Every structure is written in C-alpha cells, then in structure tokens.
Amino acid sequence: MSLIELKKVSRIYKMGETSIQALADINLDIEQQTFVSFVGPSGSGKTTLLNLIGCLDKPSNGEIKVNNVRVNEFNRKDAAVFRGTNIGFIFQNFNLLPILTVYENVEYPLIMVQNIPEKERRDRVLKYLDAVGMTDQKDKYPSQISGGQKQRAAVARALVSDPKLVLADEPTANLDHKSAFMVIELMRQMQRELNTAFIFSTHDPKIVKEAEIIYTLEDGKLVNREQITNSDINAKEKN
C-alpha cells in the first residue's frame, strides 16, 4: 500500500517578475516502511520535494497524498496537526532547541504536539534515547554534545511520536564521514525495527547506496528510480 503518492506535482517560486520552476510534473509512489533516498545536485529540487511531502510547503499544481490523506489543501493548523502525528523530521543542522536538554528535546513533540501523559511520555523518551544510544547524554544540552550525538538525538525526536514517515533533509551534510555512516545506519536500523518509512536527501554517493530505493532529481525533474535488490544488499554487506 502506498504511503506517499504524488501526481503531476509542480512547484513554481515567484521572485518578483521571475518564476523559478523548482519541481515539474513529479509523479511518485512510495510504499510504507521503505528506506528511500532523493539524490541530485544542489538546486535539483530535493529539499522542495521533501518540503511538499512533509506538508511544509504547498505545490503549485498536482496532488499529494500522504498516508492516504490529500495534504495539498491543508491550512496551517491542519498541516501542523498532520505533521505532528504522521511525520518526523531530521534536519541538516540538527535543529535541537538549545534551551532544552537532550531528554527534553526528545520529549518536546510529546508535550507540545501530542500531549501524552507523563508516565507514557517518560517511557517513550527513554526507549528512543536508548535506541539511539543517547541515554547517557540525556541531561546534557545540545551545546555540550558532538554533531553526531546531536543528530542521533534528532533521530530520537523524529521517532518518538511514532510517525509513519520520517523525512531527513541532508542529515549527514554537517557530519564527518564516520558519524554520517553511523547516523544512516541508525536510521536504517530504526526503519527496520519500527517499520517506519524514511526518506532522506543527500548528494553523497557513498551514503546514497544505503537506501533501498533511490530517486534521482535533476532540474526539478525526476530522472531515475533505482531499486536496490537483495543481492545488491548482500554484496554490499559482504564488502
């Protein structure tokens, strides 16, 4: 069953008299519980596509369905509610709130978005902090931990509300090679364990190979879809 359906989706930005076509006639169908990557050079439309799927932006044309809900006509409040219950976000710059500890950052969506009771909240936060290996760092502030640790905390925050989908825009761009692989591995592990779909964008060719499905974008158009087969994965694991 499709988790995400995009039909003839376009996004045109108007800057004064000039129109910039960020995305053109995108048709896309992403299944549940998959690990998908959008690749392409800068300006190819990866972030725009993620923003549209994440209900952060609205398409100029076309239709977007996420979890079988038509999302392109949401108002601000409906979009926020939908994001809060269905989508987790991981950002390139980690975007942890500096005034909150790691624990509080992970807890934030459960308090401010979902209003989960305290006991359940605590159990869930500790579970995800444990899953990303950040239990020891839970009382530290973002300024007191490394980039890799920040992104792991961000992964826990994205997953704590049990979303159907996690969107990660260049999640490894600000990390060193080792940390980047650790974060991708963590995302992959979470995807398998929690049956959550992950979509991440990257232009790192080494990272992209970790995905099950790779969509390539160029100049706002989807130019290629590559499915990584089990034999590919086995070969990669042997290597």
Place this chain on the structure above:
Amino acid sequence: MKNIFKISLRNLLRYKRRTLLTSLLIILGVVMVVVFSGISKSFKEMMIGTITDSMMGHLQIHKKGYVSSIDNLPLHLNLKDEEINNLKSLLDENSDAIEAYTFRIKFGAMLSNYEQTTNIRLTAVNPEMENRASPALVARINDFSGEANFFVKQGELIIPENLAKGLKLKIGQEVVLVATNQDGSVNGMSFTIAGIMSGLTGPSGRDGYMHIDDAKDLLRIYGNEINEIAIRLEDSDNLKNVNKMLSQNLKSLNSAIDRPGYELHTWAQLSPFSTIATIVDLLIYIVKIVLISIVLISILNVMMMSVFERVSEIGTISAIGTLPSKILWLFVTEGFLLGLISAIVGSIISVISLYLINIAELHFSFGRMQDILLKTSISISELIIVSIIVIVISIFSSFQPAYKASKMEPVDALRHV
C-alpha cells in the same frame, strides 16, 4: 501550560544580559511610579487633611445662592432656626458617617486699634463644635496652650497674623469691631485679642475667629441664625458617597419648602487647593503613562529581537507540529513573565524605598506649616494596579511579535540562517 511557562522562562534566561537590562528598565519604571505615587499621595492627603481639618471640613451646607456670593459674605442668606433644626436632624440621622459638624456665621467687619482701621473676615463659631469639626484649627493659633474646646471665649477675638503685624496688635490688647447688620445699620463692640493665627498659605489671610454669641450681638441677630454648616466625616474616603446621600436628602428637604433651599459643596468645590490635588493626580497619571511607554517599548523591542533571532527555531517547532497558537503563547508568555517578574521585583523595591524614606524622616513645609514630616504610604490596591498595568502592557506589547512568529511559514523559517 506548565511546559509553555518552562520553555518561555528558559528562553528569557537564555539572553541573561538582555533580559536583565529590560527587566531593570521596567523595575525602574515601577519604582518611579510607586515611590512618586506614595510621596505625592501622602503630600496630597496631608494637604487635604490640613485644609479639611483646620478650616473647611469635608462638606459644607449653605442656603442656596450663598456660595456664588460668598466673597461678599452676605447676611441675608442666613439659615433660620427651623432650617437649622431640619439640617441638624438630617446630620444627626447620619451620625455613622458624620463625625462632627459645626455652625458658623461668616461676615465682614472693620477692625480698629483706635489708631488704624482695616477690614477683617470673621468666622463666628461655637468653639466646642468647631474644635470637633476642625480639630487642627487650634494648631494654627500661635503658642496656643489653652483648652481646645474653648479656644475662643465670649469677648475674645483671634486675629490673623498679618493684621496683628500690620496694626501692631498683641495678645490682651483691646480692639473694636464695627460691622454692618442685616438691616443696614452699623454696630460696634470692643474685644480682647486672645490669639494670633497663621494662615494656611502664609501671612496673607484676613480670617479671624470669634464666639458665635458675640457675632449675634454685634450683628443684632435675635434668634438662631447661621450661614454655614461645616461637616467632618468619619472617613474622608467616603466623601463621594456621603455627598451623594446628603445631596439626595437635601433635595427632598428643598422640595418640602417654598423658600430658596440648601446647597451642599465638598471641600474641593470650595477650595482652590483642590486644583493642586488635581495636579498631583494628573502628575501620577503622567508618570504612569511614562511607565506604560517604558514597558511597551522595552518589551516590544526585546520580543521583536527574540523572534528575529529565533526564526530557525520557530521553523523547527512548527515543522515538528507545534500549533501556531502555541507558538503565539510561547512568546506572549515570555513577555508576560518578563512583566510579572519585573512588576514583583519593582513592587518589592518600591515598598522598601518608601519604608526607607519614612525611616529617614524627611521634613518639608506647606504654606505656613513648617517641618511637616513626609510620611509616605502606598496602598496594596495601588501596588496591584501598577503591577497589572505592567503585566497587561507586557502581554500587549509582546503580542505583535508573537503573532508574527505564529504566522511564519515553517518552510521559510527553516531556510532562515
């Protein structure tokens, strides 16, 4: 709500120096308003107290038309026996609100020391009644050491200080008073100077006091007649209510008679000093407006900066699913907390400041009254009003930046560097 408060408080503490400076500015404003209000209200109350306690009373009743011709001190608008009894009954019925009242005859006369003659304005009183209604009056008599209830006896005269100086009169000296009576005839009587009195505002007054029975003899009034009733209230703060109640009662008394009725005035309506009291109130309002401006500008500035600096964070919490209304409340709560904390600290410092002023025992002069102790005070209600002003303006001024934050498109906010 608890979490909104927690996050807002942490955001305030995040920029400690800025929060501290803004808070200090508001605290300074609160202290300025409360201390100014405490001092000026004390001054005003002292001034009003001096006027009402030593001269005017809180309310005065006259025959209708008397006040409009008060400069001439007319005798044809005297209250007669029946009217006095009616008014006395009315005042006695309201003895729970009225502490005391006094009957007066005010008239003009010529004062002569056998060498020189000058005009004088006299208030003829029953000294016992007058002392109850104007308990601070005797304090204006220089070197008075007698029994306050008998501060002026029959055959005695208390004259104002400047007339005593002008005519070189001394206590014990004999003078003659010549007055025109109701029928136009003139009468003269000799009196002994029993006291010299300071005016409220300095040596310029021409008001003297004498016994009411002497005035009746001098003016050839054969019966019970007065032209003024001065009323002292149990609680001066109750003036408005008592004034309203007595006005209604007098209205019904007026309708029962076919002669010109009675008129009731508050001290403020009769005394030019009420203008000073109004100016004091106006100054307090102006200082409050300055406080509002300080709070408005400083909170607006700090919240606008706060929103501008946290655009990316607003984008993040919005993307995570925080509702626009919660984003709005996060910022409004920051303004509210800044106002609340500043108002509490400002109020505490203000109360301490007023206490220190009282301990320092500062003295000042008002007119002829020297060495008056500045006794400051501030009511809890005034502190609450100032605090509420600060908090409401804090919320109001943080609303615009908060609204702006809540309306940010997450996709634009996330792009912000």
